[in-house]
Amino acid sequence: MKTIGVIGGMSWESSAEYYRLLNRYAKARRGGHHNAPSLMVTVDFAPVEANQRAGDWHALGVQMADAAQQLERGGADIVLLATNTMHRVYEAIEAAIAVPFLHIADPTGEALRAAGIERVGLLGTRYTMEQSFYAGRLRDRFGLDTLIPDDEGRAQVHRIIYDELCHGIIESPSRQIYQNVIEDLKARGAQAVILGCTEITLLIRQEDSVLPVFDTTALHVQHAVDWAIEAVS
Known part of the structure; x- marks a missing residue:
């Protein structure tokens, strides 16, 4: 099995979930005492978050x-x-390395198309929901129509991510806010919902949603493990 490299720390809560899922899925694929050979570089999220707020995506791309x-x-x-949000600078990453870079939106787009989904709700940070780097890729590569919450919904979804989930805080009232947002997306025609921030999986599971859930963290991990196994076969 090939070695999987992970850029983590944004936040470390979701990075821990990545590590857990990488090894759980590798064990499911290979059995026995197998886990996923991996490396992780963990950045400090505080300056990353500050640069996000300042809109300094160039500095973030360099980092x-x-x-x-x-x-x-x-x-x-x-x-x-x-992290989903930092795929805003994926081109800088791809240009800097010779090994493959797996874009987080691609396994999700493939899974949505395989499920026959055409219109999907997107939850994530404001950057992911409002900027074009994510929904644009889903549209251009997979023909998906993406819906995002209204202004108040986006503000609430974003706040809960940064003020709670990134700190490992899981609150039932916040789950209800997300459920209300998902119900609104369904009423507007969404056939499924993307958990487009790696921390959201800590709060929302399939049983919490009236729409089919597509968890970018799990799909990203599964695609990476499949690649790492099949690249040596």
């Missing part, structure tokens, strides 16, 4: 590219970025 190069030098055969 993510440097982290990817560290992984490549350490022996990673493929690189994952354990």
